[in-house]
Amino acid sequence: MSTESPPPLFERMLGMLEPAQLLAWAMSHYIRVCSEAVFQNGQLFAPITQTRRLRDEAFGRFWIEFTSPRQMSSDPTNTEIPEPVGSSALIPPLLRTATGTVLDIGPGTGTQMPLLTSPSITALYGAEPCISLHSTLRATAAAAGIASKYHILPSGVAASDLLPALRATNTGVVDQYDADPRAGIFDTILCVRVLCSVPEMERTVKELYGMLKPGGRLLVTEHVVNPWKRAKGSLLGRIVQGVYQVLGWSYFIGDCCLDRDTERVLRGVADVDGGWESVELESAFEWSAMPYISGTLVKKMV
Incomplete structure (x- = not known):
């Protein structure tokens, strides 16, 4: 069961955009990996013939960056690991x-x-x-x-x-x-x-x-999957999950499924x-x- 109260409307709308930031981040790594294969390594057809390898490499880079405790810090000298939020x-x-x-x-x-x-x-x-x-x-x-x-x-x-x-x-x-x-x-x-x-x-x-x-x-x-039929669930949240899936969430983020x-x-x-x-x-x-x-x-x- 959930004891959490929903945040104000503006914060809820911002929360709906959080997956979009992650998706764009992961896509940028995939584009970079494909570009390296074609332009640096001369593997012209790698994005077509080696899709699985490139996806894995791109996701690996994304995940290392995403899970770094200090990836959001603007101060490179700050070695303190932030409290999880x-x-x-x-x-x-x-x-x-x-x-x-x-x-x-x-x-x-x-x-x-x-x-x-x-x-x-x-x-x-x-x-x-x-x-x-x-x-x-x-x-x-x-x-x-x-x-x-x-x-x-x-x-x-x-x-x-x-x-x-x-x-x-x-x-x-x-x-x-x-x-x-x-x-x-x-x-x-x-x-x-x-x-x-x-x-x-x-x-x-x-x-x-x-x-x-x-x-x-x-x-x-x-x-x-968003439990939209429950009192604290969200039909909008469920719809947004479907939109991100269509936009390639699973493809770019390690076969992850939101639903x-x-x-x-x-x-x-x-x-x-x-x-x-x-x-x-x-x-x-x-x-x-x-x-x-x-x-x-x-x-x-x-």
Whole structure:
């Protein structure tokens, strides 16, 4: 449920434009990458024949810039990391509760790494398919002092990709799961701004649920389709989401979808076991084009 009151009308209208700024930013990186391929590298047909590679490279550059804590600072000598605002403020209190063997889905550049240094975390596995982000992610883990227990997986989160990558770490993390899938693998799975872009989300979430240990927790902060039929939802916000999708949001921003009903999928995936042990999800920014859900879902014990 949401306890948030909508801001004044002018602020709501400005909020509808926030995705446009991100889209223009991502598009500028794509144009730059395509220009480099054609004019610097002489790959005249790369924008046609190597579209996937160029999109990945452009998104990687955009994401590194976007997730830099000081990317909005006009003072290059300012090394102080600003206090998170907006949707970013939902993340720290949630991630600080992570324990045990943790799967971090789509960690990007590792912006969240400082929140994952608790001694109660015994091992971290970061599934990041964008290879161009790995060097930054590796450096961030080292800077946070957790390089020894942080394992980068060059894979997506579909079981067909993730399980072989986990086995390749030679840490034995999947041994018990291979012997009995009901045992699960992870004590905590982190889903932060990532389920919007995974292919076949419903199947993927089901597979992730199967990898949770009994009693394990799924920690979620995700932007979702605007719940416009609810009292605090917005029909305008839902329409604006559709407009951005048509303008190429998914194409330029790493296959992200603004209109996924992620909450419905998350709640329903545990029906096979009679539901979750507990679900504590809060809604935020339901008036906007980027409403969020944030909270914890706990798997039932066997």
